[in-house]
Amino acid sequence: MNGQYAIKGYLLQSLVALLDSFETDWETVCVEPNDESEKVDILWTYKGGKKKVVQVKSSKNVISFSVAKKWADELSVKSPNADEYELTLVGYVDPKLRKLPNSTIDKVVVVNKELSIEDFEAVIIQKINSFFDKKGKNVISPKLGQMFVRALNAQILQESVIGKTIEHSEFENNLLESLRGIERYLERCSYSLLLPDTPPSNRDVNSVIMEHILKLIGWNSLNIDETVTYYDEKLGKEKQFKIDFWGDYECPLKDNLKDVIYINASVEAQYLPDYTTVIKNNLFCVNGIRKQLIEEKKINIDNSIEYCIQFLLSLKELEQNQAIARLNDAYKKNKMDKNIIYYAIDNKKADFLISSIITARKYRKDLAVKFLYPITDDNSQINKIGKRNTYMPPQYLNSSILPIIKEDRDKISVLLFCSDPYSKDRLRKVIWLLIRLTSGLANEYKIYFTDYDNSQYGNEVNETIRSYNNNDLIGKIFIENLNLCNSCELQTVPTNIISLKDEFFDETINNTKKLRIEPHLIDYLPYGDSLKPFLDSDAVKTEDLKVFLQNKGIYFKTANKTKIIQLMTSMLFSSLDIESLVDFVNIDNKTKESSSAQYNLVNENKQMDQLFANKTIDQDKLQDKLNADIVSLEQTKPKKDTDIYAIKIHLEQKNPNKQALVSIARSTATVNVKKDANKIEFIKEYNSRAARVVAERVVKQLSEQLIRSNEIEDKCIEVRFSEFSNKERTNFLLSFTNIDSSDIFKSFNAKSFKYMFDESANLPDEYADKKGKECTTLLKGNNLDSIKELQNDTLKEIILSEELAISYRYNIRGVSGSYFTIMNFSGALANKPLCDGVFTIKAVVYIDNKSKDKVSSRNSLEAELKKEFNRLKKEKLKKFNKI
Structure with missing residues (x-):
């Protein structure tokens, strides 16, 4: 339950210093002054223009003399015009520092506060109450005392004095109003409602809050602060696993099973910017405690459902009823256990429950x-x-x-x-x-x-x-x-x-x-057994269910669909939940568009795991000014002797043109990176405009890192509209009707063709009326490959061919149907002033009715057809010297 020690220590000590100042005769104060050295935390001025600078340093480790002297020297050198210097050290110090003559290093006064965070909390509540009493205000009640201190955050200083030089009386009034504002909020916030009027004096307020939440939901008689000590050979010392609570109960939703519950809690002044470290440490501790419980036969995992529950709560008023963004990335599969179901509970979920x-x-x-x-x-x-x-x-x-x-x-x-x-x-x-x-x-x-x-x-x-x-x-x-x-x-x-x-x-x-x-x-609102047929169908992928549950703060390591369904059939889902679930399932049924980009490798002997060992994807940059929200980003990084790196991104986009029930449009972007001889290829797939933008950004980030590390050449090889002559472009599209090399595609039917006349060319008299019209023609029908625009070489020279749609008949081991593809240069004809666009492909699979009962997995069938078409595409690109 510990927060960030250094930040909290600095904050509390700064406030103690500020509150202590009410006993002294100063004129102005500024916390983090803008026009001083970055070494100065507090700047005081006194009568006659006298100036004092203070730096506050906190550490859990022992502060050595050499480190303290370095800080003191930097403070005095960086602020040569100050009259007094003070270095406040929060924590345990080298004995040499306690024996300093006049408690100074050169001209810097060294003040040591050997106080823990808990000690600071006791001191500060005493000083705040003294301050309130001096101002004629009621003191803070014992019930809110500890919680009040935990709620203090940087916002208090920000609103009071940070970066501002203010006078004594103005500062007192500002700080008084800020502190009173916190008190007014805490008097009615959800967590204070759970506290007894007189909390135990020897108990951490976070533990008291958590115990009351757990009692509220009937989780009584839990073991508290379960600890296991082990010897860390790498560090050469003993370390501890610790979880805040654990217990087991008979499972009321599954006969003859037990619920085994492991609980950790983080109750902070405000949400942390990143919970990865907190969750990683807690998962590590749960794994250690669980191992011992199994060895001691306190739990039997064969007849249990195990839950690892992480409370991530904030006391900040603006964060009440608010969810934590991007928590999914903090749950790393390599730290999770396949037998455990993981829950993350933030303010939004806790507030509704309480x-x-x-x-x-x-x-x-x-x-x-x-x-x-x-x-x-x-x-x-x-x-x-x-x-x-x-x-x-x-x-x-x-x-x-x-x-x-x-x-x-x-x-x-x-x-x-x-x-x-x-x-x-x-x-x-x-x-x-x-x-x-x-x-x-x-x-x-x-x-x-x-x-x-x-x-x-x-x-x-x-x-x-x-x-x-x-x-x-x-x-x-x-x-x-x-x-x-x-x-x-x-x-x-x-x-x-x-x-x-x-x-x-x-x-x-x-x-x-x-x-x-x-x-x-x-x-109808399905639950339990009535939900199972839908969840168990081939249309619903395991990954869809995992992403849906992640949105509800529930995480699995396993890809075992049966285990996930066992959980979901014991849950209750609202209308919005069901609508969202159906949406996730339907995402992959949307027709996906694909395109690719290639780069030459500098060293073709390097394997994929070496190429991408230190390459990262910055989700903030992916999200920047994107007209959709990134819900999850999943990566399957290449391992030794594997030749693929897979990235999949789920997006949500609000649609104001639709009613509230269907206001969220979901889509996916995938990027598969493959090594092929002396090149790497980025294959992008997307089913919305926002998804396409995200896929392009992923490729841009990864390729730029590879170029900087001299892994690939600084030239992207893409199949673009502008890289073909008119005749060559038409012949390239038409080449996809040649399926002689395929054992799967048996016949073809050109269904549509899109083009316009090239107004920069000399048009024959019969087409002269097209000039200046920018007239785009879309022909639809059957066997359009035989029309004169696609057969006459003279006409091929004067038309800008953008799109050809072909329906292929396939047969795979007795399963037959149609594979409908649209080959397009990304709407190149609409791009002005110069027509250009990347070659893209959309494909849809249709299965003949007589073959449907022969298909055990539609996904496998689609993957096999995609693989065959990509082989055909590669054949055509080689023929036209594009790869």
């Missing part, structure tokens, strides 16, 4: 909160309300749907919380899901949306409920707004839950009054 449970606690507040477990083949109960208990399954952690039950013997209330924005269609689907989950046996149903406004949607809701033509439904279903936890309307979580009633509803009471609704297809 808000839902706190809201549920407030309703019928004398009853325990129970989580409803869907009835599936894995935990079947016929004709009953699903199992429920106070333990929340890990599968609900990052869910968009959370079902909760409040019940006593006489009445059962089902509360369903949904993070989707409200819409009529989503409401119908959620109503269907609620009735299905409970077999229609509940007394009342309450559905919560985060943006629901009864004054705006109340009539629409009533009409929707009446549309089922079921009077039993009227008066049982209620729609309400879910206030997220930073709302001041939420109350503190009850700390004493032992006294809450934990009874079970007598299901025989309502057995004759079961609700029945017959859904239309659009009302």
Whole structure:
């Protein structure tokens, strides 16, 4: 749970110095002054123009005399016009530094603060309360004390004094307002709601927050701070594995299995710019602890589902309800275990979870909160309300749907919380899901949306409920707004839950009054077994499911589709989730366009793993001014004796022209880098304009690095429109009708041809009327290769051929169909003033009806046809001396 020590130490010590200053007579102060040396952290001025410069240094390691002297010398040399110099050292110092005459090195006063971060926190809360008391303000409550200090971040100094020279009174007022602003926010934020009025004085506030979150979801009696010591032979000393919590519970969603849960938490003043190191260290620790637990037979992995859960929370007000961007890159496959499911929980996911449970606690507040477990083949109960208990399954952690039950013997209330924005269609689907989950046996149903406004949607809701033509439904279903936890309307979580009633509803009471609704297809929200056929189909690729789950903060190392489906059939998905999942599946069904670029190798003996050993892709540069968001970037780097480097990028693009339900358009870009004799080739595939831009940027980044390291020549070899004469270009396109060398393609049909007359050429009289018209002609039909424009050599000289579409008939081991290709020079005719464009190919596979039952894998068939066409393309390019 430790943050960045040096940054936090500097921040706290700077604030201590600033607060100490209220006892001294200074005139102006500036933190990180712009017109001073970078060695100066704080600049003070006093009466008469006297100036004092201060530098603050923090370290976990012992600060040596030589290092301290270097800092002191630099401070005095870089600021020769100062009157006083102070070097503040935060941490343990060399004994020699403690014995300095007059505590000085030359003219620099050395101040040592041997305080830990925790000690600083105690000091600073004392000083802030003293400051508040002096200003006639109430002191900070013990409940908020530790959390207040953790919430201090660079923004406080930024708003107060950084880069600004201000006077004493102005500074006090600015700092007072900033500190009070933090206090006002913390009084109503989600994490303070979880704290008892008087937190244990010997406990870290982050641990207290986490324990309350875990109690909220029914994860009790967890082991805390599990530690394993091991000897690191490389370092020659002992090191430790440590995780914050772990435990195991009977799995309510899968019979005869246990949930084994490993938990680490990071609660910071604000999100870190990069969580790669935090997650890497925590995965390393989980692997070490897990190994010992298995050896000690405390867990049996053969009858368990294992979860590694990482909380990444921020106390910053502007980051409440906000997700962490680009977290996917932090989960490295080589650090993950194939048997573990990984969850990352940021503020956005935590706020929805905490808000839902706190809201549920407030309703019928004398009853325990129970989580409803869907009835599936894995935990079947016929004709009953699903199992429920106070333990929340890990599968609900990052869910968009959370079902909760409040019940006593006489009445059962089902509360369903949904993070989707409200819409009529989503409401119908959620109503269907609620009735299905409970077999229609509940007394009342309450559905919560985060943006629901009864004054705006109340009539629409009533009409929707009446549309089922079921009077039993009227008066049982209620729609309400879910206030997220930073709302001041939420109350503190009850700390004493032992006294809450934990009874079970007598299901025989309502057995004759079961609700029945017959859904239309659009009302259907699949879960459990009803979702399995879709997930298990050939149309759904393992990679699609992994990327979809990554968007929900769930990560797998394994590519085992069965294991992924086992998780997904025990989860509940909202309407937006299902729409998003279908979108991911449909991405690869979009027709992809491809193009390629080649470079000559300087040393053809180098293997792919050597060429790309130190080459990286900068995702920030890929994203810069891109009209889409990069969702994930996956790389399969070349290993020894492999000749391919694969990059795949998923993108999302908002479409303001469509309704909210379909406002996200998804696409993919892939770049495959191959070595071929003395060249490397970048093969780009994309199915949107944004995807094409990203693919081009990937090639640009990698090729520039290879050129700088003298691995390839500084010349890109591309097949471009401008590199052909008119006749040669037409003949090149026409050459794709020659399939004599192919054993797979049996016949062809030229279906379309696009061209315009070259106005710079001498046109025959019969075509003279085309001059000055910029008239583009697109012919569609059959066997267009025989038209005179493609057969007459004179006409070939005067036309600009841009596109030819050919449908090939194929037969592979008795499987037949059509392979439809469009060969195009990237819309070269529309490029002005000079027509030019890269040669690209689009291809679609069609399977004859009589052959469909013979195809075991469509993906394999498509890959084989693509490989054959690429061989044919290479043959034509060689014939025209382009490669």
